[in-house]
Amino acid sequence: MxxxxxxxxxxxxxxxxxxxxxxxxxxxxxxxxxxxxxxxxxxxxxxxxxxxxxxxxxxxxxxxxxxxxxxxxxxxxxxxxxxxxxxxxxxxxxxxxxxxxxxxxxxxxxxxxxxxxxxxxxxxxxxxxxxxxxxxxxxxxxxxxxxxxxxxxxxxxxxxxxxxxxxxxxxxxxxxxxxxxxxxxxxxxxxxxxxxxxxxxxxxxxxxxxxxxxxxxxxxxxxxxxxxxxxxxxxxxxxxxxxxxxxxxxxxxxxxxxxxxxxxxxxxxxxxxxxxxxxxxxxxxxxxxDIANVAKAIPMVKASVKQEKMVDLSSGNKATTVQESPKSVQPTKAIESADNKVEALADSKNAEMATQEVGNATEVANGEPTEQKPKKTPKKVYTVVEEMPAFNGNLNQWLAENMKYPSEALKNEEQGRVIVKFIVSKEGEVMEPEVINSVSPSLDKEALRVVSSMPKWKPGKANGKPVAVHYMLPVSFKLNGK
Known part of the structure; x- marks a missing residue:
């Protein structure tokens, strides 16, 4: 009104x-x-x-x-x-x-x-x-x-x-x-x-x-x-x-x-x-x-400022992760090796190991090499639909658990709101994230990382059918005591 x-x-x-x-x-x-x-x-x-x-x-x-x-x-x-x-x-x-x-x-x-x-x-x-x-x-x-x-x-x-x-x-x-x-x-x-x-x-x-x-x-x-x-x-x-x-x-x-x-x-x-x-x-x-209202519905997420070292996974380095099998898996522990590799150790033998090389589109899972196919951009992308895309679960909680404060941003005392625009495909996949409101390179990079790692969403609908929709998400970085 x-x-x-x-x-x-x-x-x-x-x-x-x-x-x-x-x-x-x-x-x-x-x-x-x-x-x-x-x-x-x-x-x-x-x-x-x-x-x-x-x-x-x-x-x-x-x-x-x-x-x-x-x-x-x-x-x-x-x-x-x-x-x-x-x-x-x-x-x-x-x-x-x-x-x-x-x-x-x-x-x-x-x-x-x-x-x-x-x-x-x-x-x-x-x-x-x-x-x-x-x-x-x-x-x-x-x-x-x-x-x-x-x-x-x-x-x-x-x-x-x-x-x-x-x-x-x-x-x-x-x-x-x-x-x-x-x-x-x-x-x-x-x-x-x-x-x-x-x-x-x-x-x-x-x-x-x-x-x-x-x-x-x-x-x-x-x-x-x-x-x-x-x-x-x-x-x-x-x-x-x-x-x-x-x-x-x-x-x-x-x-x-x-x-x-x-x-x-x-x-x-x-x-x-x-x-x-x-x-x-x-x-x-x-x-x-309407775009702004979607973003306003998401409470401000304050990144916890802990002195955690961010591991460089640039081209040439490898990350070893653990994927959970249908059987129970005990909590994993991550350590950083001297050669800049991250190894994930599990207390159960029922864990299936997967290694992904950053920079190459090759993934090894269950001992079989698989190709990671690039996601195709939808031909038609809506801005506003009758039913906007929705995160499966508590988006605020997910962001709080997955967002880390970059060490470079901590050092330079950088904070602010990064706005990331992306597409939620009709299958619910997050595609083509891009920063439309930048704060600093390190914070922009972390915001893109968080958005890119999101699980599938509930897709938006137009005329009762799933469609690709543009979405804007503000990711707020705030230093404790600032």
Whole structure:
């Protein structure tokens, strides 16, 4: 919900800024009305529309999502006891909702005051239209098909102008726009641009009504003087269409403005690519956020800083390991020989020995040589799927047990978060690990070693079938006492 609100508010800021820059000065009031309502709809729909499937098919879009995730992930700090951020977020949402409730109560009170006024007022017929007669000094206004006016306070010419103005509001259903803008402002009150947009909606509706009055042959100068004469009258409620709505200066200026050339309507088409851009950016963020959320679910692993010597297994050296047979095997003991070889000794004769030479793709197991076939890169790799890959077991525990702090990093007091990107194949194998957020060569190498040595995962699924999926894993190295 928080991310939806953030995206909606950002979209609204961009759309409103574009509107003020491109359209606020023209005289296409009907087009502007449609554009303003469209801005609300686009702002609400963009965060919710999901086109991540299309983004996953585009190499460029996936690359952008990965770059975004690489920036987002290092900023996330997850520790075993962290929970303050969530508590703060929950508190903020409670406060937010409380303000929404207060504004909603205010809105309902205003709505009720208009309904109550309607039941209290007498009715009359003016120019063939039913009106509700005000007895106080409020200015004339309308709400849907209800027109409120005090005829005793106006001349005959003023009454005709007021009726023409208010009938334009009624016939064009301007109250729908006002209620929509009001409810939107209540729901997203924290964004100041929501209130600016609401004011812009109301002002444009007055432009439409004023334009209708002048189109009926009313002298513009006299009409403007009448508006100024009514400026001191108070309004009943902000959700109604008030005849003397401020700012009058802008309304008068717009009446005297030269009509915009029709060819300028073509610029409204620019909203289509702008909306498309917002949709793409929102979904790129969604894809990257999903990647980040997977990583955030993994608590920070602190490598134990023990003075363990890391054995060099570079090309030319051999490592001898023990593989467990179906029979019981006693715990092994590892020692380092003088010629840089590691030998594993078992207390049971039931152990089957296997020797792998680093640098050569040959492995000897059970006395028979076998070839280690290179893993083929999947033809299609997803970024986000319905069911993301999952580690079989406790990933946090596995990392803690298998990650060692490189002696070089200990010596140089290096620490930080290395982000490793890899592919979990449809068979669950970890493939093609690469560092996308580097700390130091020694820490990068250890992170790659840990990831490369992972057992098979539970593969991700798309449409119920196992597929290859990109995965990002943050491996955090932290020195004790640092």
């Amino acid at each position: 928080t991310m939806y609100l953030l995206k909606l508010n950002i979209a609204l800021i961009v759309l409103f800024g574009f509107y003020k820059l491109m359209f606020s000065g023209d005289t296409f009031f009907s087009w502007r009305r449609a554009t303003l309502i469209g801005m609300y709809l686009v702002a609400m729909l963009v965060p919710g529309l999901n086109c991540s499937y299309w983004i996953n098919k585009s190499v460029g879009m996936v690359s952008m999502a990965n770059e975004y995730a690489a920036i987002v992930l290092p900023a996330v700090t997850i520790t075993q006891g962290s929970g303050g951020a969530m508590n703060w977020e929950s508190t903020a949402m409670v406060i937010y909702n409380m303000v929404v409730c207060l504004l909603l109560l205010r809105f309902l009170w205003q709505l009720g005051s208009i309904v109550r006024l309607k039941t209290q007022c007498k009715t009359a017929d003016i120019n063939g239209t039913k009106v509700y007669l005000l007895e106080s000094n409020e200015g004339p206004f309308s709400f849907f098909n209800w027109i409120f006016i005090n005829p005793t306070k106006h001349s005959r010419q003023e009454i005709d102008e007021i009726m023409t103005h208010e009938l334009a509001h009624c016939r064009q259903r301007h109250s729908v726009d006002i209620l929509f803008a009001e409810l939107f402002a209540i729901a997203f009150w924290v964004n100041p641009f929501v209130w600016l947009l609401k004011r812009e909606v109301r002002l444009n509706l007055e432009y439409l009504a004023d334009n209708n009055v002048l189109a009926n042959g009313t002298d513009s100068k006299e009409y403007q003087y009448h508006l100024l004469g009514l400026a001191y009258r108070k309004n009943v409620a902000t959700i109604s269409n008030n005849f003397n709505v401020l700012p009058l200066k802008k309304r008068i200026k717009m009446m005297n403005k030269k009509r915009t050339k029709k060819i300028a309507k073509a610029k409204y088409a620019l909203y289509i690519p702008l909306a498309a851009m917002l949709l793409v950016v929102s979904n790129i963020e969604t894809v990257a956020r």
